Amino acid sequence: MNEILTERRGAVLWITFNRPEARNAMTLAMYGRLHGLCGEIEADAELRAVVLVGAGGQAFVSGTDIAEFEAFESGDDALRYESLMDEVFSALENLRIPTIAALRGACTGGGAGIAAVCDLRIAAPSLRFGYPVARTLGNCLSVRNYARVVALAGEAAVKQLVYSAELIDARRAYELGVVQEVVSDEPALEPRVDALAAQIAANAPLTIAATKEALRRLRDQGRTAPDRDLILSCYLSDDFREGRRAFFEKRPARWTGH
Numbered sequence: 001m002n003e004i005l006t007e008r009r010g011a012v013l014w015i016t017f018n019r020p021e022a023r024n025a026m027t028l029a030m031y032g033r034l035h036g037l038c039g040e041i042e043a044d045a046e047l048r049a050v051v052l053v054g055a056g057g058q059a060f061v062s063g064t065d066i067a068e069f070e071a072f073e074s075g076d077d078a079l080r081y082e083s084l085m086d087e088v089f090s091a092l093e094n095l096r097i098p099t100i101a102a103l104r105g106a107c108t109g110g111g112a113g114i115a116a117v118c119d120l121r122i123a124a125p126s127l128r129f130g131y132p133v134a135r136t137l138g139n140c141l142s143v144r145n146y147a148r149v150v151a152l153a154g155e156a157a158v159k160q161l162v163y164s165a166e167l168i169d170a171r172r173a174y175e176l177g178v179v180q181e182v183v184s185d186e187p188a189l190e191p192r193v194d195a196l197a198a199q200i201a202a203n204a205p206l207t208i209a210a211t212k213e214a215l216r217r218l219r220d221q222g223r224t225a226p227d228r229d230l231i232l233s234c235y236l237s238d239d240f241r242e243g244r245r246a247f248f249e250k251r252p253a254r255w256t257g258h
Contacts, residue, residue: 018055102124125182
C-alpha cells in the first residue's frame, strides 16, 4: 500500500498520509517521501497551494511509528533522527507556496510537528493535539521544534502540553492560536479546506510568496530584515502590470506568477 498518496486538484496538491490502520503513524520512509515531495513541489511552477490530510478519519498523524525506535542504541541514533525531523520539517516550512493542514483526530508528536510548520491549520471537532512524549517514550523535541510550537501557542502553553502530556481539543487549540478555524462537523472539514485552498490558488502567487518569505525573515531576523528583493519581485512583475490593467478594465486579474 502506498503510505503517502498525492492528488492534484487544479493548482492544489493534496498529500494524504495513508496508514489508517496505524492512525497514520509515520515511518522513516514516509518522512523521506514527504521530504522528496517538497522538492517536487518546489520544481512545479504551476502549483499554488498544498493540503496535507490524514486517511481514515481517526488521525492526521499520530506521531512516528514507535517501531522505528527499536534499533536505537546510541546517542548518534537520536541525533540522526532529530536531524531528519528538522530536515523534513524545514523543507515543508520553507516551501514557496502556502501549506494547509486539515486536522482531524490525533495530531500528536511528529504529526503535531508537521502541522506546526504548515502555514494554516483547519480543524474538525475531533482534533486532539499535543506532544505526549513525557507519558509515552520519554524523549524530547529539538530546540527548533520547541520554537515552532512556541511560535503558535506561547511558551506557557507548550510547558503545559509537554509537562502534562495531555492532548488539547479543537476548541482549546483554536483559543491558543494553534488552529485558525474549527469547522462545524467532521464532514465539513475537507470541503472547507478545498474551498480555502482554491481561494488561495486563485490569488497573486508572487504576493503570497513574498509575504511568506517576509514573515519568515521577520521571525528569524526581526524588523530590520532585508526586503528589497521581495518588494522588487512584486512591483517589477508582469503580474503587477496585469493587476493594474485588470483594475481599470474592471475584470478579474489573470495571474501567471511572472
